[in-house]
Amino acid sequence: MNITNLTVHELMDKLANKELTSEEITKAYVERINEKEKDVNAFVTTLCDEALEKAKEIDAKREKGEATSKLAGIPVGIKDNICTKGIKTTCSSRMLEDFISPYNATVTEKLLSEDLIDLGKLNMDEFAMGASTEYSYFKKTHNPWNLNTVPGGSSGGSAAAVAAEMVPWALGSDTGGSIRQPAAFCGVVGLKPTYGLVSRYGLVAFASSLDQIGPITKDVEDAAILLNILAGHDEKDSTSMEMPKKDYTQALKGEVKGLKIGIPKEYFGEGINEEVKERLQEAIETYKKLGAEVEEFSLDIAKYALATYYIIACAEASSNLGRFDGIRYGHRAEHYSDLKELYRNSRSEGFGPEVKRRIILGTYVLSSGYYDAYYKKAQQVRTLVKNEFDKAFAKYDVLLTPTSPTVAFEIGTRSNNPLEMYLADICTVSVNIAGLPGISIPCGVDSKGMPVGMQLIGNKFEEEKILNAAYAFEQEYKFRSKYQPSFEK
Amino acid sequence: MSLEAKQERKDTMANVSKEELLHIAKLADLNINDNEIDKYLANLQDILNFANTINSADTEGLKETIGENDKYNVFRKDEVQVFEDNALLLQNAKEQERNMFKIPKVIQ
Numbered sequence: 001m002n003i004t005n006l007t008v009h010e011l012m013d014k015l016a017n018k019e020l021t022s023e024e025i026t027k028a029y030v031e032r033i034n035e036k037e038k039d040v041n042a043f044v045t046t047l048c049d050e051a052l053e054k055a056k057e058i059d060a061k062r063e064k065g066e067a068t069s070k071l072a073g074i075p076v077g078i079k080d081n082i083c084t085k086g087i088k089t090t091c092s093s094r095m096l097e098d099f100i101s102p103y104n105a106t107v108t109e110k111l112l113s114e115d116l117i118d119l120g121k122l123n124m125d126e127f128a129m130g131a132s133t134e135y136s137y138f139k140k141t142h143n144p145w146n147l148n149t150v151p152g153g154s155s156g157g158s159a160a161a162v163a164a165e166m167v168p169w170a171l172g173s174d175t176g177g178s179i180r181q182p183a184a185f186c187g188v189v190g191l192k193p194t195y196g197l198v199s200r201y202g203l204v205a206f207a208s209s210l211d212q213i214g215p216i217t218k219d220v221e222d223a224a225i226l227l228n229i230l231a232g233h234d235e236k237d238s239t240s241m242e243m244p245k246k247d248y249t250q251a252l253k254g255e256v257k258g259l260k261i262g263i264p265k266e267y268f269g270e271g272i273n274e275e276v277k278e279r280l281q282e283a284i285e286t287y288k289k290l291g292a293e294v295e296e297f298s299l300d301i302a303k304y305a306l307a308t309y310y311i312i313a314c315a316e317a318s319s320n321l322g323r324f325d326g327i328r329y330g331h332r333a334e335h336y337s338d339l340k341e342l343y344r345n346s347r348s349e350g351f352g353p354e355v356k357r358r359i360i361l362g363t364y365v366l367s368s369g370y371y372d373a374y375y376k377k378a379q380q381v382r383t384l385v386k387n388e389f390d391k392a393f394a395k396y397d398v399l400l401t402p403t404s405p406t407v408a409f410e411i412g413t414r415s416n417n418p419l420e421m422y423l424a425d426i427c428t429v430s431v432n433i434a435g436l437p438g439i440s441i442p443c444g445v446d447s448k449g450m451p452v453g454m455q456l457i458g459n460k461f462e463e464e465k466i467l468n469a470a471y472a473f474e475q476e477y478k479f480r481s482k483y484q485p486s487f488e489k
Numbered sequence: 490m491s492l493e494a495k496q497e498r499k500d501t502m503a504n505v506s507k508e509e510l511l512h513i514a515k516l517a518d519l520n521i522n523d524n525e526i527d528k529y530l531a532n533l534q535d536i537l538n539f540a541n542t543i544n545s546a547d548t549e550g551l552k553e554t555i556g557e558n559d560k561y562n563v564f565r566k567d568e569v570q571v572f573e574d575n576a577l578l579l580q581n582a583k584e585q586e587r588n589m590f591k592i593p594k595v596i597q
Contacts, residue, residue, distance in 0.1 A: 102577035329581035379553035
């Protein structure tokens with residue numbers, strides 16, 4: 001049995017009927033990490049020994065009938081901007097290189113209370129700013145489908161680790177596409193929940209009005225299972241909504257007859273790679289065949305969304321990252337003459353170039369004289385974007401777009417051109433600006449065998465609709481049984 | 490490119506001076522070395538030019554959206570909650586003394 005190839009729902013069945021123990025599963029993953037991590041570089045911190053210890057404990061617990069969760073003993077990977085008590089949380093930054101979190105994020109608590117086993121912390125672009133994971137201070141993660149290409153970002157470590165079967169599933173965070181775009185590049189499933197569905201407590205803040213934590217998984221059912229655990233109000237995050245608890249797996253009917261799918265034509269225009277368009281067209285045909293009602297329409301905000309996103313996200317980042325001053329935690333410069341210089345030198349040494357660039361941009365758009373022209377205007381455009389989505393969802397259940405304009409690009413080809421890197425987010429950012437849920441699922445490969453991602457966008461708190469639509473396609477297309485990563489260069 | 494188009498393009502071109510960049514960096518508590526100035530200036534110009542796309546959006550009469558779920562406020566009692574793991578908090582401090590964070594002298 002190839003344990004690491006199994007989905008989490010398959011592992012759950014095998015644990016339940018005693019075909020497998022947690023120790024066997026965890027051991028299989030540890031062996032896989034030992035085999036593949038040298039090529040993929042997905043982890044900042046691995047917790048293999050701790051995980052194996054924990055697996056034994058949980059097996060004993062299960063034996064005694066004390067394991068309450070069906071997920072008890074299944075490993076998980078966590079993006080390195082989500083706090084894990086007693087374990088380093090670095091945000092892939094020199095600033096937090098030695099930072100040991102004194103508390104758990106709410107989502108971490110939730111995973112641990114299900115007796116999931118933390119296999120390690122996953123690499124990312126520094127402070128989640130990037131689309132390729134090349135901006136990590138520590139290492140570049142490689143895409144398992146072609147080791148010369150990037151895994152996407154910023155949750156590139158999470159997506160690559162799931163694709164390489166080094167973890168059965170992982171947590172990512174998504175501010176402008178950071179779950180969905182790497183999921184697309186790595187041929188896995190990534191779900192960005194509605195803003196407010198999942199607590200952000202313990203997620204190191206990048207842009208607080210846009211950030212959301214979500215699952216990166218092998219298939220749609222696993223995404224629904226993980227969302228079941230993550231979703232829910234938290235008094236420690238006042239932006240998390242009080243909602244009745246749902247079982248998202250119940251939504252997976254695989255039936256899309258009569259489902260109204262809107263295709264915003266602006267997301268299929270200039271700048272979108274031809275092969276990406278072709279795979280998406282084929283996916284649209286599949287939905288038609290399955291009985292969905294598909295219609296093209298104009299969502300005339302696409303061109304403003306990316307500019308709006310970079311203004312708002314950088315403005316919020318410049319404020320959020322003000323806390324890193326080298327005093328209570330984080331990097332402290334060795335040389336300084338007074339307190340002000342301690343702040344300035346610590347920040348200048350601790351942050352990488354992309355983070356500095358965004359702090360400067362954010363400070364600029366918030367500064368007197370430019371506030372109205374950039375920040376205020378962007379907040380108004382944000383209203384426009386929301387209004388346009390409201391109109392779209394009055395007509396359609398689900399919107400369908402590419403997740404990214406291209407497949408994974410080669411390492412080093414964009415990292416020196418910030419604006420070109422930003423364009424990788426063009427299909428995903430509007431979802432964050434409007435606070436909507438979006439899922440990326442693989443819908444084929446290009447002529448070089450690289451995965452193409454399809455994004456399904458839903459109305460607020462309508463995760464069930466996009467999960468079901470994604471599930472229907474997945475069951476029909478069977479991507480995982482057709483294609484596997486090559487690990488070639 | 491027509492004359493009007495050229496004029497319009499000029500209007501939307503951001504023009505950040507070196508002094509402005511250094512002022513912004515100072516506000517953000519960041520040093521920019523002399524050899525980095527040109528690169529940061531070019532990057533900032535590029536991104537701001539792109540950001541100017543939003544000027545063509547018709548936002549007449551539209552309110553600003555600050556956050557996603559900003560329709561109501563959340564209140565809680567202002568009660569002290571003791572965080573028990575002081576040692577865990579202080580282990581991240583680069584310098585500490587008598588259970589406190591140590592910083593350089595502020596008042597000379």
